[in-house]
Every structure is written in C-alpha cells, then in structure tokens.
Amino acid sequence: DKKGRVIYLEGSYNTIYAYCIDENGKYNVESIQFSVSEYSGTCGDDVLIAYPEQMHINASYQRREISTEIIKYAKEIYDKVKFAQDSGCGGNTDEIHYSGEGLEFKNFCEMTGITEDFFDYEEG
Structure with a gap:
C-alpha cells in the first residue's frame, strides 16, 4: 500500500480479501463481496x-x-466487473444506494477504465 506495507489478495466464495502478515500473524484489512451474474x-x-x-x-x-x-x-x-447503478435511497429495499465515498470510488473506477459502465449482455 502507500505506506509500504505488503498486502496480499485472496479470493474465496465471491469475496476477495486483502490481508497483511506481520510478526503478530495474518489479519484482514479489507474485503469486497461480489454478486456474480451469468450473461x-x-x-x-x-x-x-x-x-x-x-x-x-x-x-x-x-x-x-x-x-x-x-x-x-x-x-x-471474472470476465467483467461492473458497479450497479445508484437507483434509490437505500434502507430496507432492494434499491442500490452508495455512500458518498462509495459513489466516489465507483465513479473513479469507471472514469479510469478499471470497470466498465455499460454492457451489451442479456441474462442467461
């Protein structure tokens, strides 16, 4: 990372974990869980x-x-990685709502080409 710490990545069951190993052992520093769809x-x-x-x-x-x-x-x-569109106010619904920081990260990934914004696929 930016502070010079060595970060390891590992995927398991649609979740990718980032962790460090030091003299105190292995500890998680971040994870992202994905919803995976086939098209x-x-x-x-x-x-x-x-x-x-x-x-x-x-x-x-x-x-x-x-x-x-x-x-x-x-x-x-995965073949592609895409953020869902922000479609609601969140709460106890199925609508997607990003925090300010989450929306900033989504926009960064799309603007820099890390993720794609549009796909021409049909659910299969």
Missing part, C-alpha cells in the same frame, strides 16, 4: 459479471488504493 455474450458465450456488493475496510487502511487493487484482481477472476 450471454454477443457471440453466444457465457460471461460472468461481478458486481461489488459490500465493502469492509479497516479504518487505518482507507485511501491506500487497496480497493482499487481488489477490483483489478476481480477482473482476473
């Missing part, structure tokens, strides 16, 4: 798209580009 591609192939769903970040590791590296790692595992 039919334009050539009839199956495409797995991962949507970041929940992010858990240790406060002392925020703004260290770890989330960005997790999203890049997800692109190695």
Whole structure:
C-alpha cells in the first residue's frame, strides 16, 4: 500500500480479501463481496459479471488504493466487473444506494477504465 506495507489478495466464495502478515500473524484489512451474474455474450458465450456488493475496510487502511487493487484482481477472476447503478435511497429495499465515498470510488473506477459502465449482455 502507500505506506509500504505488503498486502496480499485472496479470493474465496465471491469475496476477495486483502490481508497483511506481520510478526503478530495474518489479519484482514479489507474485503469486497461480489454478486456474480451469468450473461450471454454477443457471440453466444457465457460471461460472468461481478458486481461489488459490500465493502469492509479497516479504518487505518482507507485511501491506500487497496480497493482499487481488489477490483483489478476481480477482473482476473471474472470476465467483467461492473458497479450497479445508484437507483434509490437505500434502507430496507432492494434499491442500490452508495455512500458518498462509495459513489466516489465507483465513479473513479469507471472514469479510469478499471470497470466498465455499460454492457451489451442479456441474462442467461
């Protein structure tokens, strides 16, 4: 990370974990859980798209580009990574609502090309 700490990434059950190992052992510093959907591609192939769903970040590791590296790692595992559109006010509904920081991260990933904003796929 930006402070020179070595961060390891590991995927398990649609969640990617970032962790450190030091003299005190292994500890999680961040994780992103993904909702994964299968779509039919334009050539009839199956495409797995991962949507970041929940992010858990240790406060002392925020703004260290770890989330960005997790999203890049997800692109190695899944065919595509895409953030869902902000569609509501949140609460106890199925609507998607990002925090200010979450929306900023989503927009950063889309503007820099880390994630894509639009797909021409149909659910399969």
